[in-house]
Amino acid sequence: MATQLVNSARLTTETFEQLFFEYQPRLVRFAVRYLEEEAAEDIVQNAFLKLWEKREEVKLDNIQALLFQIVRNECLNELKHRAVIGTESLDGLMEVEGSEQLYWQDFAPDADAVLIGDELQQQIDEALTHVSEKSREIFAMSRQQELKPKEIAEQLGITRQAVEKHINAALDALRTYLPKNLLPLVAFWQVILLYE
Amino acid sequence: MKELVMYNIAQTYFRGTISAADEKRLSDWLKEEKHALLFRIWEDEWRKQAQAQASEKTKAAWEKLAKSQELRAKSHQTIRPLTSRIWYAAAATALLLFGVALWLMMPSGQQPFMAQTTEQETRNLALEDGSEIILNESSSLAYAADFGKKTREVMFEGEASFSVAKDAERPFIIRVGDYSVTVLGTEFILRAYPTDSIYTLQLTRGKVKLQYLQDSLIAETGDLVQFNTFTKQFRKKLEANNILLSDLVNRLERLYDVRIEVGDTILANEMLYISINTDDSFEDVCAALETLLPIEIAQEEDHYSLSAR
Numbered sequence: 001m002a003t004q005l006v007n008s009a010r011l012t013t014e015t016f017e018q019l020f021f022e023y024q025p026r027l028v029r030f031a032v033r034y035l036e037e038e039a040a041e042d043i044v045q046n047a048f049l050k051l052w053e054k055r056e057e058v059k060l061d062n063i064q065a066l067l068f069q070i071v072r073n074e075c076l077n078e079l080k081h082r083a084v085i086g087t088e089s090l091d092g093l094m095e096v097e098g099s100e101q102l103y104w105q106d107f108a109p110d111a112d113a114v115l116i117g118d119e120l121q122q123q124i125d126e127a128l129t130h131v132s133e134k135s136r137e138i139f140a141m142s143r144q145q146e147l148k149p150k151e152i153a154e155q156l157g158i159t160r161q162a163v164e165k166h167i168n169a170a171l172d173a174l175r176t177y178l179p180k181n182l183l184p185l186v187a188f189w190q191v192i193l194l195y196e
Numbered sequence: 197m198k199e200l201v202m203y204n205i206a207q208t209y210f211r212g213t214i215s216a217a218d219e220k221r222l223s224d225w226l227k228e229e230k231h232a233l234l235f236r237i238w239e240d241e242w243r244k245q246a247q248a249q250a251s252e253k254t255k256a257a258w259e260k261l262a263k264s265q266e267l268r269a270k271s272h273q274t275i276r277p278l279t280s281r282i283w284y285a286a287a288a289t290a291l292l293l294f295g296v297a298l299w300l301m302m303p304s305g306q307q308p309f310m311a312q313t314t315e316q317e318t319r320n321l322a323l324e325d326g327s328e329i330i331l332n333e334s335s336s337l338a339y340a341a342d343f344g345k346k347t348r349e350v351m352f353e354g355e356a357s358f359s360v361a362k363d364a365e366r367p368f369i370i371r372v373g374d375y376s377v378t379v380l381g382t383e384f385i386l387r388a389y390p391t392d393s394i395y396t397l398q399l400t401r402g403k404v405k406l407q408y409l410q411d412s413l414i415a416e417t418g419d420l421v422q423f424n425t426f427t428k429q430f431r432k433k434l435e436a437n438n439i440l441l442s443d444l445v446n447r448l449e450r451l452y453d454v455r456i457e458v459g460d461t462i463l464a465n466e467m468l469y470i471s472i473n474t475d476d477s478f479e480d481v482c483a484a485l486e487t488l489l490p491i492e493i494a495q496e497e498d499h500y501s502l503s504a505r
Contacts, residue, residue: 020261021246024254025212041257048261084426098216102209102223109232171426175393 011055011063020048023064027071030103034075034116043074068107076116083124084174127177131169138163139170199234206235210242211251310338313354326361327368334389355387360402375423378405388423395423406430418447420471434472441468441489445502452478456493459503 011019024044031040047070051058058066104113128136138156141147142163147155149163156163205222208214214222226232250258313319313331321329321337325344331337335354343349348368360368360379368379372388372395382402388395397406399419406413406421413430415421420433434447442465445456470488472481482493482500490505 017258018243018247020258021250021254022243024257025251026209026214027212029209029212029214041253045257045261049264098214098219099223102219102226105223105226105232106209106235168427175426 011051011058016048016052016055019051019063019067023067024048026103026106027067030068030100031071031075033098033100034079039078040075043078044071047071047074065108065111068103072116076120079116079120080123080174080178083120084171084178123178124174127173128170130173130177132166135166135169135173138166142167202231203238206238207242210239210246211249212254309341309343310336312336323361325363325366325368328359330357332356352386352388354389355385357383357385359383374409376407378407380404393425395425397421397423431473434470439468439470440465444468444470448478448481452481454478455499457496457499457501459501 027044027047028037028040031043034040035043047067050070051063051067100115101113104111128139131139138152141152141155142149149160149167153160153163202222202225205214205218208218209222226235311319311321311331313333313335315334317333319331321331323329323339323343325348327348329337332355335352335356337350337352337356339348339350344366346366348363348366350368350370352370352372358370358379360382364380370377370379370386375388375395377386377397380403382404383400384402384404385398385400386395387397397404397415397420399415399417399421401417403417404415406415406423408423408428408430411428411430413421413432415432418434418439422431422433423429424431434451439447442458445458448454449456468489472484476484485491486493486505491502492505493500493502
């Protein structure tokens with residue numbers, strides 16, 4: 001009940017512009033921790049667009065928490081996509097410098113921080129439980145040690161086709177089981193509930 | 197003194213220019229409740245001047261956002277009542293529906309033509325060069341105003357059957373992102389929805405060239421080509437419904453550059469339904485055929501012989 005009573009003010013064009021100038025710089029800085037600048041800016045841009053499209057449904061209190069959630073989830077989704085197509089080694093993520101914690105302290109101070117690298121790794125590990133241990137091992141050789149299928153085949157004494165089969169099995173699992181982080185209204189309610 | 201240092205760090209945080217080391221410092225400092233309160237006071241102060249102090253980058257981003265907001269507002273009004281066969285695209289809506297790539301490909305000052313189908317609609321298009329296209333549901337096709345003059349290039353998304361008029365001077369090129377199909381006079385069905393993980397092209401007749409960046413592949417009558425959008429790899433399948441064994445043999449001969457002699461067999465006039473992965477070696481294909489059909493394929497000195505089992 002309480003959530004329906006507090007601050008029912010709606011987002012106007014003016015407040016939207018104000019919000020943009022207030023939060024865009026730090027949100028881009030957050031996203032740049034994981035992605036290159038162009039992708040980071042696009043994600044923040046889209047987060048604001050989403051917010052604007054949902055303005056009828058969104059309430060003004062904790063709007064920054066919602067924005068942060070959208071940006072964070074979109075970063076995560078982009079990283080997952082890259083994990084699947086293999087353009088990103090995920091190892092680097094674990095050692096992103098600085099403090100992700102800071103952004104949680106600012107945007108959602110009462111929530112427990114979940115680090116992007118941890119969440120991603122956990123979801124990938126989970127997705128890969130759907131394939132054989134052999135496929136996991138070969139996939140790791142291909143992604144973490146960046147070995148070519150031919151090199152793996154030589155090391156393990158199997159055919160290149162077999163190696164590719166294992167890698168494809170792992171990729172299929174990632175494609176099928178890596179969940180997309182959903183938003184925006186679900187997260188909005190989550191955020192609200194945290195604050196009650 | 198410490199506070200002044202932190203004040204300055206907080207300003208870099210608000211402006212989005214904070215260093216990694218300072219992120220850590222500020223985060224540690226904020227763990228104390230009275231510091232967190234102080235931080236909110238500074239934030240209030242920043243809020244008042246955020247717009248005035250915005251960087252050029254942020255200002256540019258706002259301009260862009262404001263524009264796309266307008267576009268979206270417009271597109272909501274105009275997308276629905278789409279009835280004409282090909283419509284002269286209003287710049288804004290086309291841009292949003294189709295992505296920026298289209299815009300980039302168009303020579304400046306030229307409005308693209310665009311045709312689009314909704315979820316429950318198919319549409320026949322007759323292009324000026326004589327080509328005919330049947331757009332399936334939720335698909336779009338666009339091309340520049342000077343289509344057919346020097347080049348025949350279209351941007352495409354979705355599923356459609358193409359019957360392309362022959363014109364050796366101006367190959368017909370279909371672009372789907374970085375992936376393209378160059379048509380050399382032919383009929384085929386192309387399926388490439390943005391959500392598809394595998395694009396497919398089924399060639400009914402003729403010859404096309406498929407290209408992704410440096411990779412390319414030629415497909416001929418009867419081929420089914422798949423393009424995996426994750427691995428960015430092509431895979432060719434020979435897919436034949438209702439094919440005579442003798443025709444299949446001809447195809448295999450061309451495909452693998454071998455000679456196959458068909459012994460006297462009643463199978464020669466048999467109609468076959470067959471799908472072969474043409475990445476496979478000829479030996480693999482033979483093995484598969486031997487399992488499927490009552491035949492034997494033996495290697496002779498300079499050719500293969502096919503006989504009833």
